[in-house]
Amino acid sequence: MGNGHSLGVATTRTTRWATARAGARGLVGAMAMTGLRTVTAAVGRREQSPPEAIVEEKAPALVRRLPERTRGAVIEAAHWTYGTGGGLVFGLLPPEVRRHPAAGPAYGLAIWLAFELGIAPVLGVRHVRDRRVLWRALLALDHVLYGVVVAGQLAPERPR
Numbered sequence: 001m002g003n004g005h006s007l008g009v010a011t012t013r014t015t016r017w018a019t020a021r022a023g024a025r026g027l028v029g030a031m032a033m034t035g036l037r038t039v040t041a042a043v044g045r046r047e048q049s050p051p052e053a054i055v056e057e058k059a060p061a062l063v064r065r066l067p068e069r070t071r072g073a074v075i076e077a078a079h080w081t082y083g084t085g086g087g088l089v090f091g092l093l094p095p096e097v098r099r100h101p102a103a104g105p106a107y108g109l110a111i112w113l114a115f116e117l118g119i120a121p122v123l124g125v126r127h128v129r130d131r132r133v134l135w136r137a138l139l140a141l142d143h144v145l146y147g148v149v150v151a152g153q154l155a156p157e158r159p160r
Contacts, residue, residue, distance in 0.1 A: 026087015108147025
């Protein structure tokens, strides 16, 4: 009587837990991207990150008028929120897709390409057209890092 029902409940709980964990990894991944971007920006010419460009070009005037330090915190919070959402979406992918070794890096690159080829042009964010190849490569690299973190490849779960 309870086998089919309890199996469905256990599967739902497992799916919710996997999604929540992926969301948390998305937050950590976005934070790791910020750290990596801080280092890479110090190496070469400073260019705007996508979150900075969106706020600078498209945010309401109220946000753009905030003191630089506060505006920076708002930009990071928005980026981390977006990263958490990306992690939640990754957690909703079928388990066999999420477990593939290339899933995380491919997912991170897909998010970057979606921004570069879709979101930025739709929003009319100018900086995408003006960026150097090296900066684009570094952004792609930090999105690969994000994908590795979201997929849990740095600290995989032990099989049960």
